[in-house]
Amino acid sequence: MTTDHPAAARTKDRAPDADADGAAADPRRWRLLVFVALAQFMVLLDTTVVNLALPAVQNDLGAGPTAIEWVLTSYILCFGGLMLLGGRTADRWGRRRTFLLGALLFTAASLLCGLAGDAGLLIAARALQGCGAAFLSPAAMSLVTTTFPRGRERTTALAVWAALAGLGGTLGVIAGGLITDSLSWRWIFYINLPFGAVAVAGVLLLSRGRPDTAVRGSRPDLAGAATVTAGLAALVYAIVNIQDHGAASPPYVLAPAAAALALLAAFVLVERRAADPLMPLHLFATRSLATAGLGRVLTSAVQASVLFLCSYYLQRTLGYSTLKSGFAFLPLGIVAILVTAPATRVMHRAGPRPVYLAGAAGSLLGLLLLTQAPSDGNYLLHLLPALLILGASMQCCGIPVNVHGVSDIPPHQQGIASGVLVAAFQVGASLGVATVATSALTRTTSELTAHTAPALAWLDGLHLGFWIAAGIGVLNLLTAYFGLPRHRTAPAGTRTA
Incomplete structure (x- = not known):
């Protein structure tokens, strides 16, 4: 086994204009990151922005409860179901082409959503949005991982990408209520048009003259797809x-x-x-991707559970309006942005494991605080501290798994690896909400049947949900402790033969 001299390795790691293979890095990469992250911001904004507008949509279109449920479900099904296909398409057809296809499809579908005259058309347009997101999201992440050299620059880029994407999910809760109250539910879809147009124009402009690397196979794996x-x-x-x-x-x-x-x-x-x-199975034998995929499932399950349960606590226990509840989550998104820079600096020095461990432990602490939330609670005293801890902790979990997950994947398979991580996020969020929601609502129904006061019945159900989420948090902590290597990953440019 031979290894480059440590000093030489450090020099390579610090070189701002060379990638791990010694090739010149794209000087436009930081500007490109802005537009790619903007597109991912748009996708996650749309994931949550619809929730608060559903009553207005139902009233305006005269839709039944089942149809309204499908406004959400159709998007989730297509987004989650096509994710691996979108990632593999990015590898085979080209990341830029796949990104542009997904962004254009998502933006056009957003326009159709806003123009929909009945529930059936809205559901179909939402499904089309999900298809666009399934191609856009893994292509966007793989653009980041292949444009930036492995090491300090890629870690920083993925941190910025994750921060802006996470902010989109948080702001969606607030924007949905504000836009619906002040304009119309249709504008929650129209706001995607400028985001999509700017993202497409920026990527087209900044990627001009840059080859769009693609891997040509013998023939498409249609049966696998x-x-x-x-x-x-x-x-x-x-x-x-x-x-x-x-x-x-x-x-x-x-x-x-x-x-x-x-x-x-x-x-x-x-x-x-x-x-x-379509999905090379040997990738799942890669410890970094397997650990990161599990970490993404558990982290997103905790995050989605917290948003669901805290929404009910704010409205059912504290008596907040829908819009006021949305603003109550704003500190969670702000602290996630603020913690990005220091978390990234720690990762540069010590690797992803300490940051992931701190995030997993912090999220468990925040959930344990929420299990003690009283029926006569106060937002500043009983909810805000937990939200601040969870906002910082979720970011400290998300950045390391993204960086670690693609660290050992070759460039020509970055698209499918990104698709696996994004799919893990979607499945984890869906599974987390389904698990805690079913348990919490079942407990609440049981308490109401026993003639418990409604406020106390809801609180009992929510406490059970928080305890289940804390159990998921324990699994996340174990994944961080046992899954990531104890030693710091070798710097980019260090070669082992």
Whole structure:
């Protein structure tokens, strides 16, 4: 085994204009990051912005409860189901082309959502939005990981990307209420038009003259694409139905879950035989990607659970309006932005493990505080401290897993690796909300049946939900402790033979 001289390795790591292979880095990479992150901000903004507008949509379009549920579900199904296909398309067809396709599709679908005259058209347009997001999101992340050299620059770029993306999810809760109250629910979709146009124009301008590397295989893996897309869609469908129909519902949960298992098993068999597989299975043997994927599932499950449970606590226990509840989450997003720079500096010096451990431990502390929230609680005293801790902690979990997950993946497979991480985020969020929501609402219903006062029944259910989320937080802490290497990852440019 031979290793470059440490001084030489440090020099390579510090070189601002060379990547790990010695090739000149794109001087426009930081400006490109702004537009790529803007597109991801748009996607995550749209994930949460719709929630507070649903009552207005239902009244305006005369839609029933089932149709309104599908306004959310259609987006989630297409986003989660097509994620791996979107990542592999970025590798095979080119990351820039895939990003532009996804951004244009998402933006056009947003316009159709705003113009929809009935619930059926809105559901179809939302599904189209999900398709665009499934191609845009993994392509955006892989653009970041392949444009910036491994080491300090890539860590910083992914931190900025994660911070802006996370802010989009937080601001969506507030923007949905503000826009719906002051303008119309249609404008929650129209606001995507300038974001999409600027992102597309910026990426086109800054990537001019830059080759769009693609990997040409023997032929597309259509069987793999069909089985994994249908399997993931069936899995997400089963998960999102747990909340409304219960985990034992045969048509809504058990049947689609069984179909998902069968389709995903078929996908594995197809991939083992394919000459040019959609998802190279050997990637799952890569410890960094496997650990990061699990970390993404657990982190997003905790984050989504906190947003769901705290929303109910604010409205059912503290009596906040929908709009006031949205503003109550603003500190969570702000502290996530503020912690990005110091967390990144620690990662530069000590690697991802200490930051991930601190984030996982902090999120567990925040959840334990929430399990003690009283029925006569005060926002400043009983909720804000936990939200501040959780905002910082979730960011400290998200940045390290993104950096660590792609650290050992070759450049020509960065797209599919990014797709795996984004899919893990979607599945984790859906699974987390479904688990805690079903448990909390079941406990609340049981308490109401026993003639417990409504406020206390809701609080009892929410406490159970917070304890379950804390259990997920323990798993996340164990993943951080055992999954990431104790030693710092070797600097970029250090070669081992």
